[in-house]
Amino acid sequence: MSAFVDTLRAEWTxxxxxxxxxxxxxxxxxxxxxxxxxxxxxxxxxxxxxxxxCSLPVGPGGEEVTDTFTFLHQALTGDGxxxxxxxxxxxIATGEDPDKPNHTVEPWAKAGLIxxxxxxxxxxxxxxxxxxxxGVRMQYDYTHDVAGSPDGVTAAVPRWLRLTRAGxxxxxxxxxxxxxxxxxxxxxxxxxxxxxxxxLFATSPQHxxxxxxxxxxxxxxxxxxxxxxxxxxxARDGWTGAxxxxxxxxxxxxxxxxxxxxxxxxxxxxxxxxxxxxxRLTGSGDIAPAVSGSGGLGVxxxxxxxxxxxxxxxxxxxxxxxxTAEYRxxxxxxxxxxxxxxxxxLAAKATVVGGVMFVTGxxxxxATVVFGQRVLRGNGVxxxxxxxxxxxxxxxxxxxxxxxxxxxxxxLGALLRRGVTAVTTAVLVIVLPYxxxxxxLTGDAARWLLRxxxxxxxxxxxxxxxxxxxxxxxxxxxxxxxxxPWAGFAVLTAWAAVALAxxxxxxxxxxx
Amino acid sequence: MRCVLRAEWTxxxxxxxxCALLVGVVAGTVAVSAAAAGFSDPLPGxxxxxxxxxxxxxxxxxxxxxxxxxxxxxxxxxxxxxTFTxxxxxxxxLAAKALVVAMVxxxxxxxxxxxxxxxxxxxxxxxxxxxRPAIGSVLYLVLIALLSLGIATGVRSPAAGIGxxxxxxxxxxxxxxxxxxxxWQRRLLRIEPASAGLAVQATSGDVAxxxxxxxxxxxxxxxxxxxxxxxxxxxRDA
Numbered sequence: 001m002s003a004f005v006d007t008l009r010a011e012w013t014x015x016x017x018x019x020x021x022x023x024x025x026x027x028x029x030x031x032x033x034x035x036x037x038x039x040x041x042x043x044x045x046x047x048x049x050x051x052x053x054c055s056l057p058v059g060p061g062g063e064e065v066t067d068t069f070t071f072l073h074q075a076l077t078g079d080g081x082x083x084x085x086x087x088x089x090x091x092i093a094t095g096e097d098p099d100k101p102n103h104t105v106e107p108w109a110k111a112g113l114i115x116x117x118x119x120x121x122x123x124x125x126x127x128x129x130x131x132x133x134x135g136v137r138m139q140y141d142y143t144h145d146v147a148g149s150p151d152g153v154t155a156a157v158p159r160w161l162r163l164t165r166a167g168x169x170x171x172x173x174x175x176x177x178x179x180x181x182x183x184x185x186x187x188x189x190x191x192x193x194x195x196x197x198x199x200l201f202a203t204s205p206q207h208x209x210x211x212x213x214x215x216x217x218x219x220x221x222x223x224x225x226x227x228x229x230x231x232x233x234x235a236r237d238g239w240t241g242a243x244x245x246x247x248x249x250x251x252x253x254x255x256x257x258x259x260x261x262x263x264x265x266x267x268x269x270x271x272x273x274x275x276x277x278x279x280r281l282t283g284s285g286d287i288a289p290a291v292s293g294s295g296g297l298g299v300x301x302x303x304x305x306x307x308x309x310x311x312x313x314x315x316x317x318x319x320x321x322x323x324t325a326e327y328r329x330x331x332x333x334x335x336x337x338x339x340x341x342x343x344x345x346l347a348a349k350a351t352v353v354g355g356v357m358f359v360t361g362x363x364x365x366x367a368t369v370v371f372g373q374r375v376l377r378g379n380g381v382x383x384x385x386x387x388x389x390x391x392x393x394x395x396x397x398x399x400x401x402x403x404x405x406x407x408x409x410x411x412l413g414a415l416l417r418r419g420v421t422a423v424t425t426a427v428l429v430i431v432l433p434y435x436x437x438x439x440x441l442t443g444d445a446a447r448w449l450l451r452x453x454x455x456x457x458x459x460x461x462x463x464x465x466x467x468x469x470x471x472x473x474x475x476x477x478x479x480x481x482x483x484x485p486w487a488g489f490a491v492l493t494a495w496a497a498v499a500l501a502x503x504x505x506x507x508x509x510x511x512x
Numbered sequence: 513m514r515c516v517l518r519a520e521w522t523x524x525x526x527x528x529x530x531c532a533l534l535v536g537v538v539a540g541t542v543a544v545s546a547a548a549a550g551f552s553d554p555l556p557g558x559x560x561x562x563x564x565x566x567x568x569x570x571x572x573x574x575x576x577x578x579x580x581x582x583x584x585x586x587x588x589x590x591x592x593x594x595t596f597t598x599x600x601x602x603x604x605x606l607a608a609k610a611l612v613v614a615m616v617x618x619x620x621x622x623x624x625x626x627x628x629x630x631x632x633x634x635x636x637x638x639x640x641x642x643x644r645p646a647i648g649s650v651l652y653l654v655l656i657a658l659l660s661l662g663i664a665t666g667v668r669s670p671a672a673g674i675g676x677x678x679x680x681x682x683x684x685x686x687x688x689x690x691x692x693x694x695x696w697q698r699r700l701l702r703i704e705p706a707s708a709g710l711a712v713q714a715t716s717g718d719v720a721x722x723x724x725x726x727x728x729x730x731x732x733x734x735x736x737x738x739x740x741x742x743x744x745x746x747x748r749d750a
Contacts, residue, residue: 024672306686309682309683309686309687310683313675313679313683314675316675317671317672317674317675321672324671419669420670420673421577422671423675423678424576424678427674427675427682428573431682431683431686432573432682434686435682436544436566436569438685438686438689445551
């Protein structure tokens with residue numbers, strides 16, 4: 001063991017006495033912090049005097065939510081049930097001629113029944129709805145989503161929906177004829193008050209699609225609107241219906257536009273219209289967790305760490321040169337004469353470079369996440385707050401990302417022995433797949449690349465969860481990755497392990 | 513000057529890695545171009561000439577390696593001492609190196625780009641030939657080689673040199689794409705070597721900078737790097 005400690009000390013002495021390596025390591029902190037604090041983004045939050053601050057409603061679970069919809073409701077006390085038939089759904093996108101709509105209903109446009117603790121944004125709720133492209137769903141308290149039958153609704157095939165309240169339990173059911181009911185799901189809403197707001201709702205999220213022009217990748221889209229036609233609306237089984245009040249929730253103070261590019265034409269008129277026995281609810285918005293990116297508002301803390309790529313290349317170069325410089329100068333012969341256990345030398349080098357990069361990355365990421373958020377907020381950009389656990393994972397994740405990438409570079413350096421080849425290989429396997437995925441390739445090819453290449457480990461920096469039930473572009477540029485954080489890290493670790501193992505085998509076999 | 517050119521040509525020709533790298537430029541470029549053309553499902557109105565030249569994204573790295581090694585290997589092996597003893601005019605050596613590297617890269621880049629275009633035509637049914645992206649890509653690769661040569665001469669270490677070059681080529685565009693402010697994004701796209709230079713490939717869509725202007729930005733980068741390298745070369749110890 002003491003032999004390993006001696007080797008470790010020797011390697012640490014080598015590392016700290018080479019000026020270029022120390023400069024490179026300090027530069028990593030420099031670039032990550034510099035890119036994180038660069039005043040590159042501007043927003044309008046809080047920039048237009050008092051009252052222009054951006055804030056999002058907070059849901060029952062403490063998460064930031066979007067809660068904007070058209071609501072036809074009344075207050076009802078005690079237990080009971082509400083039913084309605086959805087007779088049709090039509091949608092238009094902003095900018096379309098209302099007289100000649102394309103009849104494109106957003107896949108996550110929603111029309112259905114809802115029971116809410118209150119009309120305030122962020123209230124606890126349970127809802128059953130027909131969506132534009134995802135069939136019948138039961139959703140409650142913003143983050144929960146249960147699938148019902150996969151079919152949508154047309155004028156020819158209407159669909160019945162029912163919500164039943166018993167205490168703090170709400171049960172959702174659907175039916176094709178109003179007689180035979182199928183339960184979609186059950187939700188327990190803790191602390192649901194005796195009197196709740198019950199009724200119909202309609203809402204349609206922001207439309208966004210990916211755009212690739214030149215080297216620029218971005219997104220385009222805008223608000224959309226859905227009109228749900230309902231009939232046979234009734235409150236019963238203990239609830240005695242009075243008058244229904246139309247309301248538009250969340251639009252009164254205007255949509256909070258904090259993200260650059262989120263300003264668009266004003267949302268089309270939302271409201272309730274009675275046509276004979278039928279109610280037509282036109283709504284725009286969403287009842288869902290708030291997401292960052294093109295379909296939502298603002299950015300996540302991942303945004304502050306954009307400089308990691310440049311830092312990563314520096315880390316890889318330092319890791320590689322840490323071993324190839326010895327071959328170049330012939331120092332490796334002295335090293336192996338002093339400590340003949342070649343694997344021990346390799347292990348010591350990996351420990352030193354991994355440790356240094358971990359500490360470097362930790363310092364850089366912690367400073368950037370803490371101060372970068374302030375800079376962004378100061379610039380009027382809305383930054384989604386992440387739970388403390390997530391922030392810690394993002395910071396520590398950045399540190400281990402740099403450490404393991406440097407070890408991958410070290411392994412490639414020991415294997416290939418030539419600095420240029422090793423650095424190029426490392427950069428090509430880590431950075432090029434990511435670049436191609438972001439600029440030229442689209443869809444599955446891009447996601448596939450980010451699953452198998454070492455760049456998968458950038459998933460460690462993902463700060464906001466991806467919700468399948470929220471329409472948004474979940475692109476790497478917006479901080480969403482195809483793999484779970486630690487799974488992505490495992491991919492990088494596997495690459496580094498393979499490179500180190502191959503280096504260990506060749507080191508033992510080859511002449512130094 | 514002719515002697516210097518001949519010496520540099522002999523060095524490049526007889527270096528053990530050169531041949532493999534040249535083959536790598538062609539093979540890598542064509543392979544990635546073919547994969548991009550074959551596997552992606554282009555939307556109508558997509559920039560097909562650009563898609564068929566995706567391989568330049570990989571080819572440029574190998575071109576950079578070639579150029580970095582042209583000077584970096586001399587520093588690594590101590591050969592520079594011999595070179596500068598034989599030819600004390602250091603800037604002239606650098607000029608000769610630049611000329612030789614540029615010519616070699618121009619030849620392989622032409623082969624790589626031509627093959628990519630042919631493959632693109634075979635794989636993409638609606639492809640229409642466009643001269644500017646192809647010619648521009650060849651010039652782009654030549655300029656990347658010159659930029660790499662200048663940087664490698666400046667830092668005097670092949671590994672650090674290639675690190676800087678690859679950071680410029682690959683990391684900056686990623687940082688760029690993550691910058692969410694469109695105004696800043698466009699500003700950066702106009703001044704970064706890779707994104708400005710590759711504007712020459714675009715035949716449709718909204719581009720931050722005109723095709724030849726973009727290539728001009730890259731040419732400025734390359735000229736700046738070579739000039740700085742020449743100054744450093746004259747002033748510093750070899």
